[in-house]
Amino acid sequence: MSSIIEVSHVYKAFGGPTIINDCSLSVAEGSITGLIGPNGAGKSTLFNIIAGNLAPDSGQVHFDGEEISSLSADQRFHRGLLRTFQIAHEFTHLTALENLMMVPPNQPGENLFHTWLKPGLVQAREQKVRARALEVIDFIGLDHVRNELAGNLSGGQKKLLELGRTMMTDARVVLLDEIAAGVNRTLLVDLVRNIERLNREHGYTFLVIEHDMDMIARLCDPVIVLTQGSVMVEGSIDEIRNNPDVIEAYFGAGATTD
């Protein structure tokens, strides 16, 4: 399998400590790759760099063979590189359905001239987007709250909405930032099943940050361990679990004595 995301020698510091320190990793196309590591390892910062919310101090990010460091977040989005947020982001004053309908890019309704001069075109596209949004909201099981303001949804429902957002357009890579945090067990099963389905049926590649090891074990192969801003080890979940260095990084020295 070829790699779709290639991070090479990325550095990032916020004033003081270096958060991302010579980090290089690659994500294979069609995989569900896990990204784990202790708190403060730089996982979310790395996501921000890949998605274009933060610029690296140095180093490169390639997406599908192309260097994308100079592209803005919305340009990366248009190429099919999507992300969700650790703390679910939503447009609080739009309904759940409208939140989803916001996503598809290049809608004619976003063009000022089309808005006034080609209402038919705008309408037709709006209908299509709406139909798709209804499908998606059904898929993620939020149909009953579709006309609720997104700000009023529960934390778990907002997470589902985040996943739904990635389904509104033809994504190639989706970065999931702690999608399971705050989601109850029943919803979690749905979530995992949906991610697997998107991966299998739609060919989405996922890069997943997660603290829930059961979910990582069930979902991800391979798993990359990040500590202090660089990759410590990469491998299948079993290899990771039995790696004494990983255990030491998570639990501190001396925790390896069976």
Place this chain on the structure above:
Amino acid sequence: MNELVFFINNVVVSGIVSSSIYAMGAIGVTLVFSIMRFAHFAHADMMTLGAFFVLGLTMLFPEIGNAIGLPSALILMPIAMVMTALTAVGIDRTFYKPLRDNNVKPIVLVIGSLGVTLMLQGLIRLVAGTGSRSMYIAERKDIFRLELPGELATRPIVITEPQIILFVFAVGAVVALHWFLTRSRLGKAMRAMSDNPDLARVSGINTNTVIAVTWMIAGALATAAGTLLSLDVTLKPDLSFFLLLPIFAAAIVGGVGHPYGAIAGGFVVGFAETLAVFNWAVLLRPFQDMLPAGWELPTYLAFVGTEYKITVPFFILVAILVWRPTGLFKGKVL
């Protein structure tokens, strides 16, 4: 009865006029704030600029209104609205966008907009001089005098043509804006961006388009407000100076970032002003007979003198910041 007519002429009519002007200005300020998160001080000068565009066009085509029976300036106003809208986008691209691209703090943009204010004022004076001008070049202002039936009222209710147009236009603009923000895709994108700019960007919303449209709406509304006000009184280059404070007060009273709040704020500030300078002695005069002998009503009884009108919005501003800092409508998000 005459006293009531006096009240209607001096409070109801003129209150509605200044309220509508303030509301249209405050909507612009509030839209710019909710999308770009800075207080745009040059907004009142965009009003003046727009009105001067209209004046210029009217000087070119002074007779155009005669055919329809409306003031020429009004017929030409849509063209000036487009011109000001494009100027506003141009100002943004030239002065504010480079600042935004460098991720400056909002206060830097605010100071930048003060610079734009001074520049616009200078340019307007340079081109058009400092005197006041009438927007009517080849026509005269229509003034309607509504005679009331009955013998008690001898004075008519006076309404001018521009006042009626202003009110109709303001209502139409508000309805159109409401439709735009809630129904159209672009309006929803604006609301989305004011709600969560980070998410808007990673949801593929073209933030440059949204910003441009925001400036267009703000510029067009500012032109309309400036023109209609100048039609009613006169056009002066320092128009903006007297509008800036009430407009900001209206935006803050309504809750910054809340367009409907801005309308309410415009009405609160507009009516507070007119009520504060109104001579209440006139309304009390009919009750003179009921007072015990020797009690004389003063001939002039107002909260503040007309020359201190500008202090009223200032007072409201301070009061709202002390007692309800988020504004009447809890602003921030469209």
